[in-house]
Amino acid sequence: MNRLNGMTAVITGGATGIGLAAAKRFIEEGAFVFIFGRRQEALDAAVNELGPNARAVKGSVSEPLDLDRLYAAVKAERGTLDIVFANAGTGSQLALGNITARHIDEIFDTNVKGAIFTVQSALPLMGKGGSIILTGSSAGTTGAPAFSAYSASKAAVRNLARSFAEDLKGTGIRINVLSPGPTATELAKAALGEDGIKAFGSMTPLQRMADPDELGAAATFLASSDSSFMTASELAVDGGLAQI
Template identity: 85%
Template sequence: MTRLNGKTAVITGGATGIGLAAATRFIEEGAFVFIFGRRQEALDTAVAELGPNARAVKGSVSNEADLDRLYAAVKAERGTLDIVFANAGVGSPLKLGEITAEHIDETFDVNVKGTIFTVQKALPLMGMGGSIILTGSSAGATGAPGFTAYSASKAAVRNLARTWAEDLKGTGIRVNVLSPGATATELAKEALGEEGQKAFAVMTPLQRMADPSEIGAVAAFLASSDSSFMTASEVAVDGGLAQI
């Protein structure tokens, strides 16, 4: 498939997990991809795997200067930008009664403020036919015990797409949310262990966790003209977790 032939994409959190799976799929479909993340070693490994149509920029979405460097690199090499996959995110559990200001700040700095500035700073490079994809979560719709800040931040991301679809009227740029459920990334496997993975699997009608490539495939659909009449939408790729 070459649905993304000649397109330029930015993927934040692109060195591992869902971001790397999306980068792989985008490149397979003809895109040139810039991945952005905080760990240089992971970025280097990812670019070596992705091949000549990938570049890496180190930085954090919660740091505006780092995002400026990212988009300067895109402009210098490619001139324009077609796709932004705002995928970087963090989340850790703290039950009600234990939540700290620092915990809230960390979660919202990356998941909400980072998403806002990832998109806002990309807009001068984007035009007609552009696609913005925001990573939501099933937790944004259902809530998740112990994940007050994370669930609230992902609910906020869902509303960003609704608001921005209005703000982007007339530009030809679409914005949609991709909301995964439990996904078997390397980080998730390490954090959950075998028993934890089984527990998450049985929560879904499909009785398993997603493979990151399954999320990447839907990201490619939202990035392509196949989804040309979609904006302000949420696509749940969660095995039915938040749907029943």
């Protein structure tokens, strides 16, 4: 079953982790994928892994001119765009009392400003049947010590989908949020170690962290016509962490 046959997708933050897992699934389902990220080495490795139906463009989602180059490349090679997965994100810990303007700017520039311009710049290439996916987080619903700026940015992403869905009325373009919980990406494994992976996993009712492929499968559902009556929704793939 090729649910995305002939479609063109853009995935920001697509060189590693959830983005790369989604790129693999999109291609398996018949899509042509452009991945976008800051690190050329990681982009090159991802394209080598993904094969001939993938392209890479280097840049930052917080720089509109970089996004213009991305979408110019999409238009030149594919003409139109069907799927946007605004997955690029960043986060770090600072507790109340130590929060700095730079900390806030770094997080909101990528997670909020980046999401806004990733979507806005894509719209001229999209039409009826298009699907936009924003990466949220269980942190956008729950509180966490020293994660206030990150959590607030993901709560903002959740509301972007609600507001953008109103703006997109009549276009036939859907927008939804995919909200992961703890996910065992390569970066998370390296940062947390085996004990950390177990500790974070124990926080969920399923007693484990997600595999990135599980998020890739959920992104494919939101990208495809299987979710054709969903817009402004949040799909939580968090092992129940933020649900109880």
